[in-house]
Amino acid sequence: MSIKSEMISLAERAKRASEELARLSTPAKNSILKNMARGILKRKKEILRANERDVELTKKKGLSRALIDRLALKPARIQNMAKSLRKVASLPDPVGRIIRTTRRPNGLVIKKIKVPIGVIAMIYEARPNVTVEASGLAFKSGNAVILKGGSEAQNSNLIITKILNETKSLPKNAIQLIGTTSRQAVKELLRLDDYIDLVIPRGGEGLIQMVRSQSTIPVIAHAKGLCHTYVDRDANLDMAEEIVYNAKVQRPGVCNALETLLVHKDIAKRFLPRMIERLEGVGVEVRGCPKSRRIVLSINKAGEIDWQTEYLDLILSIKIVNSLEEALDHIARYGSNHSEAIITRDKKAAERFLKAVDASAVFVNASTRLNDGGEFGLGAEIGISTQKLHARGPMGLEELTTYKYLVYGKGQVRT
Amino acid sequence: MSIKSEMISLAERAKRASEELARLSTPAKNSILKNMARGILKRKKEILRANERDVELTKKKGLSRALIDRLALKPARIQNMAKSLRKVASLPDPVGRIIRTTRRPNGLVIKKIKVPIGVIAMIYEARPNVTVEASGLAFKSGNAVILKGGSEAQNSNLIITKILNETKSLPKNAIQLIGTTSRQAVKELLRLDDYIDLVIPRGGEGLIQMVRSQSTIPVIAHAKGLCHTYVDRDANLDMAEEIVYNAKVQRPGVCNALETLLVHKDIAKRFLPRMIERLEGVGVEVRGCPKSRRIVLSINKAGEIDWQTEYLDLILSIKIVNSLEEALDHIARYGSNHSEAIITRDKKAAERFLKAVDASAVFVNASTRLNDGGEFGLGAEIGISTQKLHARGPMGLEELTTYKYLVYGKGQVRT
Numbered sequence: 001m002s003i004k005s006e007m008i009s010l011a012e013r014a015k016r017a018s019e020e021l022a023r024l025s026t027p028a029k030n031s032i033l034k035n036m037a038r039g040i041l042k043r044k045k046e047i048l049r050a051n052e053r054d055v056e057l058t059k060k061k062g063l064s065r066a067l068i069d070r071l072a073l074k075p076a077r078i079q080n081m082a083k084s085l086r087k088v089a090s091l092p093d094p095v096g097r098i099i100r101t102t103r104r105p106n107g108l109v110i111k112k113i114k115v116p117i118g119v120i121a122m123i124y125e126a127r128p129n130v131t132v133e134a135s136g137l138a139f140k141s142g143n144a145v146i147l148k149g150g151s152e153a154q155n156s157n158l159i160i161t162k163i164l165n166e167t168k169s170l171p172k173n174a175i176q177l178i179g180t181t182s183r184q185a186v187k188e189l190l191r192l193d194d195y196i197d198l199v200i201p202r203g204g205e206g207l208i209q210m211v212r213s214q215s216t217i218p219v220i221a222h223a224k225g226l227c228h229t230y231v232d233r234d235a236n237l238d239m240a241e242e243i244v245y246n247a248k249v250q251r252p253g254v255c256n257a258l259e260t261l262l263v264h265k266d267i268a269k270r271f272l273p274r275m276i277e278r279l280e281g282v283g284v285e286v287r288g289c290p291k292s293r294r295i296v297l298s299i300n301k302a303g304e305i306d307w308q309t310e311y312l313d314l315i316l317s318i319k320i321v322n323s324l325e326e327a328l329d330h331i332a333r334y335g336s337n338h339s340e341a342i343i344t345r346d347k348k349a350a351e352r353f354l355k356a357v358d359a360s361a362v363f364v365n366a367s368t369r370l371n372d373g374g375e376f377g378l379g380a381e382i383g384i385s386t387q388k389l390h391a392r393g394p395m396g397l398e399e400l401t402t403y404k405y406l407v408y409g410k411g412q413v414r415t
Numbered sequence: 416m417s418i419k420s421e422m423i424s425l426a427e428r429a430k431r432a433s434e435e436l437a438r439l440s441t442p443a444k445n446s447i448l449k450n451m452a453r454g455i456l457k458r459k460k461e462i463l464r465a466n467e468r469d470v471e472l473t474k475k476k477g478l479s480r481a482l483i484d485r486l487a488l489k490p491a492r493i494q495n496m497a498k499s500l501r502k503v504a505s506l507p508d509p510v511g512r513i514i515r516t517t518r519r520p521n522g523l524v525i526k527k528i529k530v531p532i533g534v535i536a537m538i539y540e541a542r543p544n545v546t547v548e549a550s551g552l553a554f555k556s557g558n559a560v561i562l563k564g565g566s567e568a569q570n571s572n573l574i575i576t577k578i579l580n581e582t583k584s585l586p587k588n589a590i591q592l593i594g595t596t597s598r599q600a601v602k603e604l605l606r607l608d609d610y611i612d613l614v615i616p617r618g619g620e621g622l623i624q625m626v627r628s629q630s631t632i633p634v635i636a637h638a639k640g641l642c643h644t645y646v647d648r649d650a651n652l653d654m655a656e657e658i659v660y661n662a663k664v665q666r667p668g669v670c671n672a673l674e675t676l677l678v679h680k681d682i683a684k685r686f687l688p689r690m691i692e693r694l695e696g697v698g699v700e701v702r703g704c705p706k707s708r709r710i711v712l713s714i715n716k717a718g719e720i721d722w723q724t725e726y727l728d729l730i731l732s733i734k735i736v737n738s739l740e741e742a743l744d745h746i747a748r749y750g751s752n753h754s755e756a757i758i759t760r761d762k763k764a765a766e767r768f769l770k771a772v773d774a775s776a777v778f779v780n781a782s783t784r785l786n787d788g789g790e791f792g793l794g795a796e797i798g799i800s801t802q803k804l805h806a807r808g809p810m811g812l813e814e815l816t817t818y819k820y821l822v823y824g825k826g827q828v829r830t
Binding site for chain 2: 102104108110117118171193198209212213216218219220236239242244245246247250251324327350353354358359360361362363364366367369370371372377387388389390392393402403404405406407408409410411412413414
């Protein structure tokens with residue numbers, strides 16, 4: 001069978017599964033999700049073993065620390081996989097919920113109700129936890145899912161999807177992993193808009209651009225996060241230090257981590273020495289603009305390329321700005337519309353920042369790392385959308401549904 | 416200047432305009448909309464003159480009756496243009512509305528608020544009223560719009576956008592019409608995802624397919640409506656007759672008009688003769704399946720191609736089915752997920768139909784022609800989305816906005 005016809009029959013199977021999934025009751029779905037969690041925990045060792053193989057092969061290839069951080073599973077991360085499935089089971093089911101009922105002057109009754117999207121293809125990089133989370137969320141929201149994970153995680157993904165698919169009562173083909181790591185398979189898949197309703201690419205710019213240009217299916221990109229934190233003139237500097245440290249260091253390999261720190265000139269001399277000392281103390285490489293390098297002599301030089309770079313690593317670029325407006329200009333120019341923060345006690349500055357910044361989430365006095373489905377109370381997320389259509393920011397169960405109108409008449413016609 | 420750089424500077428201008436538009440107050444926008452309506456009425460003659468030129472040229476080219484129906488303006492249609500602008504002025508402004516406020520256990524306050532999408536490109540066929548409606552809706556929802564209408568309507572569109580742009584206080588470049596009718600211009604435009612946030616193609620399958628395959632910008636397609644009405648065994652036949660007549664005849668050239676009538680075998684003999692007589696009486700060409708042709712001898716033969724065709728004309732295909740399930744299968748196979756109707760007094764049949772049919776709007780005992788923003792109480796619509804992401808069915812002001820999260824902290828970090 002050619003790759004093309006293989007992809008078509010995979011997508012056809014998904015479409016048939018989606019019809020069955022749309023009819024499942026909430027209790028049935030929740031019970032299956034809890035059994036998935038049990039399966040994952042019970043077979044933890046198999047997953048760890050497969051993941052070790054993936055990690056070893058990846059280390060041999062000499063790939064980046066950020067990639068290995070995302071790929072490597074420890075027992076705690078597997079616990080978290082099971083926990084996320086149980087969490088999804090506990091969340092309210094959006095499917096069938098009536099969003100609005102309208103009675104029109106001509107007597108028509110119009111109900112707008114939530115329905116599953118249908119078939120979702122998820123293309124992502126080497127993060128095995130995404131395999132579990134995407135499967136759980138797609139399933140609970142009544143969608144069939146086609147998964148294509150990064151080739152570095154292929155052994156982990158194979159065993160995880162095998163375990164999930166062995167869950168009792170899970171409709172066949174609800175969760176399918178593309179077995180091949182061929183790029184051609186993905187290209188064929190991206191043309192199947194008759195079967196697949198949504199494709200979610202989650203990863204670096206190369207992946208996103210490839211999907212955007214190849215796909216005839218609607219795309220919701222989970223693209224890069226080049227996130228800034230701006231420490232304003234009126235910031236509480238102790239608070240700023242904690243927030244910046246958290247945003248850069250707590251998990252540098254993910255999209256809502258801090259990449260560029262903007263500091264108002266009036267507080268730079270007081271703030272930067274202590275901030276940089278603390279960051280360097282945990283191994284962060286700091287690169288600064290000329291002004292910041294006159295304040296802290298030890299740091300490296302930051303240039304144009306740094307403002308454009310999502311490091312995803314223990315590297316931070318720093319720029320001193322003359323004003324809030326200059327910070328806003330920098331963010332408008334280099335930001336990726338993902339997560340942006342201001343640290344300030346000045347309410348007017350905060351409101352100006354909130355209004356002017358075009359990003360999925362804009363923070364005042366908090367870490368950009370908090371742009372997350374769990375932290376936002378969505379329960380869990382399939383990723384963070386960096387585009388504006390359908391879903392922006394964390395995508396949870398609600399965002400994995402669409403709606404339709406049910407219209408009840410008594411013979412009404414158009415006049 | 417090359418077409419490419421022309422399109423880039425047009426898109427750049429739109430992006431700058433969108434920043435200004437996002438800041439306009441609701442009263443300012445409403446006053447501008449009312450002035451637009453005045454401008455359209457005052458210069459009605461100029462519009463009619465330009466439109467006459469378009470209609471004459473189009474008739475010479477021998478294009479279809481449906482196309483000319485959509486293109487031709489009469490004084491009443493211009494009145495409706497002005498009316499639609501005043502209507503949009505009267506509608507609530509979604510921009511800035513708080514969708515939800517959440518307080519998290521860690522004290523974070525998260526506000527989800529409605530914001531404009533940004534820059535919207537609208538690609539449509541020869542319907543000058545769309546030029547007005549799209550401009551009014553995009554403007555009220557704080558978006559800049561780039562319009563590319565069908566070349567047959569170019570004279571009408573030029574004068575309409577000229578009049579709109581001469582409205583006092585309208586920000587410059589809020590409404591731009593692509594002056595050239597070159598296909599290359601559109602192709603260049605569809606790659607400008609740095610500037611344009613959404614493209615809405617509204618028209619035939621060729622246009623939609625071209626946009627889907629060329630665009631790197633998110634697309635919301637307003638594609639074909641191959642709409643069915645199923646007259647069930649338990650239908651009130653008088654009601655069925657009125658609804659079918661309305662859905663086919665009232666305005667056959669539009670997407671929510673009826674194309675294929677499905678009739679349960681048990682009532683076909685009672686229903687079809689009177690129905691067909693009435694339709695033929697107003698010039699509808701009826702094409703039927705073999706069974707229906709044994710009931711009414713005068714009608715033409717319908718074949719596979721008819722089930723696949725959106726006539727957009729005074730033509731109707733008819734199929735007799737053995738059951739509700741057969742009707743559902745036919746709709747699943749040939750329908751375009753647009754508008755589908757069942758005529759029945761049987762509540763269980765109605766619920767089965769509502770649940771099983773995958774369409775933007777599913778009707779019980781009403782005409783598919785009612786799938787419309789105005790009829791649904793959205794006030795006005797930019798079109799009817801036939802896809803599932805972001806907006807499904809009629810797209811009004813709400814659907815022309817997105818959201819962002821404003822997050823208020825007191826030093827919260829990720830733990």
